[in-house]
Amino acid sequence: MKKIVILTDQICKIGGITSLIYLKGNYWVTHDHHEVHVITTEQQGKEPYYPMNSEIKLHDLDVNYNRFASYFSPKNLIKIFKNLIRLQSQLNKTKPDIVIVANHIPVTFFFPLLFTKAKFLKEFHFSKFYLSRRKKTLFRRFESYLESKFDFLVVLNPEERAFYEYDNVVTISNPIQVNMETEPVYTHRKNIAMAAGRISGVKRFDVLIDIWSKFIEEKKDWKLEIYGDGEQEDIDLLKQKIVSLNLSDYVEIKGSTNTITEKMSSYGLYLMTSAAECFPMVLLEAQSCGLPIVSYDCPTGPRNIVTHNHDGILVEMDNQDAFVKELVDITANESRRIELAKNGFVNAKKYTLDVIMDIWDKEIINKKEI
Incomplete structure (x- = not known):
């Protein structure tokens, strides 16, 4: 059994990442019997949008970033330090084997400062196609350096893999949860x-x-x-x-x-x-x-x-x-x-x-x- 921590901003709104956390988290606790923790920064006391298995442990750090400002703006900078301290405290209690950063959230920029023996993984749900054609700024070089420090980078298709410079990239497509046992009816469809x-x-x-x-x-x-x-x-x-x-x-x-x-x-x-x-x-x-x-x-x-x-x-x-x-x-x-x-x-x-x-x-x- 592994201890898996999934980091995200919230799981109370409909969306692709929320759906994926629901699918993978529920699968890991029911099929593989792993211990799964979902740690959010701004759940705001709301229930998960999708019905999470009761064995999944939910933790909200109550950071509540200002979503209308940059993460590095004065409004959010102090919140990043709060995020770091509260996340470190939660990891100390959980002692995970692997930590999954499920989307582009501030922990992406400070995870090397965390004290844990866990392997760190970052998922990418957006295409770097257009970004790869732009001049590489100092900030992008910093992001690239951080990407090299992850144990795994998970991208969704082989074409995206080429946009990353390091050997820690793994291609894993997203799953669908649809009943595939019965073939659909193809005729008499609405216009x-x-x-x-x-x-x-x-x-x-x-x-x-x-x-x-x-x-x-x-x-x-x-x-x-x-x-x-x-x-x-x-x-x-x-x-x-x-x-x-x-x-x-x-x-x-x-x-x-x-x-x-x-x-x-x-x-x-x-x-x-x-x-x-x-x-x-x-x-x-x-x-x-x-x-x-x-x-x-x-x-x-x-x-x-x-x-x-x-x-x-x-x-x-x-x-x-x-x-x-x-x-x-x-x-x-x-x-x-x-x-x-x-x-x-x-x-x-x-x-x-x-x-x-x-x-x-x-x-x-x-x-x-x-």
Whole structure:
């Protein structure tokens, strides 16, 4: 049995990292019988968003960073010292074998100051594609130096591995938790395309709406639904765009939902127009539900999940006309849509929870004498 500590800011809000902590933590205590602790900095007395197993021990350090300021601003600097002291105290009590930094939080910058025999691991859930093309600043050199001090860096796809300079990098994809025993129904699906994710600039739902405005000139019997939360200002801008393009009958912003896979199991297409994606789990969820994918070939995630014209469609980045053409073609060819969906379901089986957690066990948990 290993003692595993997972560090994050909070687990009270919906999100990909919160979901992953829930999946992996529950798996480790139920299947492998490890001891798991989740340590947060700003849970604020709220219940976890996902139902954590009662054997998982939850600790909140009550640091409560100011999220509207830099971590190194005067408002947060004293909180970093508080974080360091309280985390050290908790590690002294827990005595973990491995500490997982689950996202980009301040402990990333001060973990070498902690006194513990534990191995340290950092997970990266974002793409370094664009960052790797910029001039390396002094601060980035400092970040790179810190990365070298981790025992493991976990990235989500082989392409991302090339952006890290050291030999401590391990590639482990994210798992999905969907029932893969029963094959989905591929026929008689609704003429509804969907997209999902946080309403923010990087997801470029505004671009998707532009594409849809061109598509419905050819196919007025289809509708687009966008699922996700975000800043109200960003949501309002999308709604204004829908009205300005006279798309109110064809596009709807639906907000977040806990029944995303149910919708995926009955809808006709999943669409993605992001500027960048590291490893979009939503594409695997779509494939597991028999939902064919049309996505821009953005760096770096989609092409590490989707094989073009086999289990989905990848469109040249920012080529809206090509995207529209693919939509017109696939909505007119149900047999092709079904073939892509069936192949996608087979692909998704490679990312089930048991498969991915076995990789964690072999590459991390029971490696290097942890």
